[in-house]
Amino acid sequence: MRPPTYLYDLARTARRPARSRRRPRPAEALTPQVQLLMDSMSATPVVAMNGRLDVIGANALGRAVFSIAIESPTRSSSLTPPNFASFVFLDPAAAEFYSDLAEAAATCVQILRTQAGSTPHDKRLTGLIGELSTRSEDFRQMWAAHDVGRHRSGAKTLHHREVGDLELSFEQVRLDSAPSITLSAYLAEPASPTAERLQLLASWASAPTTAH
Secondary structure, eight states, X not given: OOOHHHHHHHHHHHHSOHHHHTSOOOOXXXXXXXXXXXXXXXXXXXXXXXXXXXXXXXXHHHHHHTHHXXXXXXXXXXXSOOBHHHHHHHOTTHHHHBSOHHHHHHHHHHHHHHHHHHOTTOHHHHHHHHHHXXXXXXXXXXXXXXXXXXXXXXEEEEEETTTEEEEEEEEEEEOSSOTTEEEEEEEOOTTSHHHHHHHXXXXXXXXXXXXX
8 A cells, every 4th residue: 555645745736736837946955064974973874865766966986886886887977876676677787786676676666656756857867767767678567567665774785895795774854944855874783894895985085186
């Protein structure tokens, strides 16, 4: 059964006057204060995303952990932000990166479906859904299921090409100053192999730009 908030979002949007639907949405960009906050969490990978799963920003360790997604060739241009849904459905490297690709794909679809319920007139979201539907049979079938959901916390196992498996829990934080942007912080158990691998990645990320 779909969560009531999904239906409420659709109903509220349908009742909204046409003029308000055409009102430009505020730009999605990180303030210097938010970037400073993420950078201060140097031992924790942090990624900032919007409801379309665009990567709006990250700290150094976040970029190191998710470099394969952030640098994915699925980006249509240098002006287009990296997008996790495009990476999951269109980049073969996603099958190597996610230990459970099916779960990652289902999560992406649920988040995009929820976002479509709250912002159905978002042209960039419509374009993303259209591209994924055209290029991915898996996405097309999963989108037709009308599954929705929000994922504020949980766990992931990722395979990083340089340091190996990373077993991470995550927590998401909504920004009062930019409600459309969410910070995802990824945490490792202290003294675990994952914590040691994150320390290695952090040392590489903070080092001068040279081959490591």
